[in-house]
Amino acid sequence: MEIVQAFETSFGAKPEVVAQAPGRVNLIGEHIDYSQGFVLPFAIDAVTRSAIRKRDDGQIRIVSAQHPEAMIRSSISELREKGGTGWSRYILGVLWALEIENGLDIYVDGRVPLGAGLSSSAALECSVATAINHLFELGKSLTQLAQLTQRAENQYVGVPCGIMDQSVSLMAKGGYALLLDCRDLSTQHIPVDFAGAGLRLLIVDTRADHALIDGGYAERRASCESAAAKLGVVSMRDLDMQHLESQKDKLTAVEFQRARHAVSEIARVLNAVERLRTKQFVEFGELLNQSHISLRDDYKVSCPELDLVVDTANANGALGARMVGGGFGGSAIALIKDEDAGKISLAIEKAFAEAGYQAPRFFDSLPSDGAKLIS
Numbered sequence: 001m002e003i004v005q006a007f008e009t010s011f012g013a014k015p016e017v018v019a020q021a022p023g024r025v026n027l028i029g030e031h032i033d034y035s036q037g038f039v040l041p042f043a044i045d046a047v048t049r050s051a052i053r054k055r056d057d058g059q060i061r062i063v064s065a066q067h068p069e070a071m072i073r074s075s076i077s078e079l080r081e082k083g084g085t086g087w088s089r090y091i092l093g094v095l096w097a098l099e100i101e102n103g104l105d106i107y108v109d110g111r112v113p114l115g116a117g118l119s120s121s122a123a124l125e126c127s128v129a130t131a132i133n134h135l136f137e138l139g140k141s142l143t144q145l146a147q148l149t150q151r152a153e154n155q156y157v158g159v160p161c162g163i164m165d166q167s168v169s170l171m172a173k174g175g176y177a178l179l180l181d182c183r184d185l186s187t188q189h190i191p192v193d194f195a196g197a198g199l200r201l202l203i204v205d206t207r208a209d210h211a212l213i214d215g216g217y218a219e220r221r222a223s224c225e226s227a228a229a230k231l232g233v234v235s236m237r238d239l240d241m242q243h244l245e246s247q248k249d250k251l252t253a254v255e256f257q258r259a260r261h262a263v264s265e266i267a268r269v270l271n272a273v274e275r276l277r278t279k280q281f282v283e284f285g286e287l288l289n290q291s292h293i294s295l296r297d298d299y300k301v302s303c304p305e306l307d308l309v310v311d312t313a314n315a316n317g318a319l320g321a322r323m324v325g326g327g328f329g330g331s332a333i334a335l336i337k338d339e340d341a342g343k344i345s346l347a348i349e350k351a352f353a354e355a356g357y358q359a360p361r362f363f364d365s366l367p368s369d370g371a372k373l374i375s
């Protein structure tokens, strides 16, 4: 295996464990994981692999296939001082969250496109966590690993993300989307058969800046929390539209808009699950559009590039389209007919060129497996 050889070249011995974990797209349920809502992501076929071996001197050495020339050095004692910069802190954060007290050699190969809003960071965290869980026989469940990797990202890296990305990277199953209840972390695997209906999900990376670490994401999260506090509920999950409308005057205009997105999006996810089960893909596509409009107008996390993908896809025959992930850039998805794939990609490329944007990147992926050990 390529990664075993690369590990040996870097560290002079074979790894004791190799694991992989995928990136994700979210079909629907955006910006509601931290409001205890439902989300419906699936794992894509792009994965990050991690190969690991114990060391007995307390040192941590990390090499990545993407930067093979630079070996990052740290130590178990340094882990206690959180922070630092660069991609290696996602790995160090996982070691910190799992309370590892042993030196390690770690080689990672990240094939999830970076900065595309496809959760390359969750893929990295979850591949390391899966390998470490096995190597040290920690016996953590997938739910515990999701919580611990989220903790690594929240507290060590300093990104206030919810639990969706890590959960799907760990728990996904090929052919299914993962319906995750972010209140009790229960899951159901929902079959997704777009191909059987002559459809596919086009993923378009706008290559616009993905500003999760900036204040926008935290600000949205804070608005939902302050709205919940003012309405005397634990989270947006406890509201329905009627209740929210009747209490409108207790909220600022912004809090009301943010809450309206959250409450309507939670309902759309449950509706979308029924549409998938009954293969009502036209109605499913319409829900994608509604989600996008709500994210654009009420939650205000879209951007001109994402809107352009959505509008162009829809103008060229998509059943529906929307931005995915944190927003402010990253990727959008469009549910399209197989035969329209060429036409829609070309139309998006052309629209981007005319607007003076960087050329977008196109992917498509069937729902794929979650994290696993591969040796």
Ligand code: GLA
Residues within 6 Å of the ligand: 029, 030, 031, 032, 033, 034, 161, 162, 163, 164, 165, 325, 326, 327
């Ligand atoms: C990012 C976060 C997730 C989730 C999405 C928005 O991907 O990591 O937890 O909040 O944004 O749905």
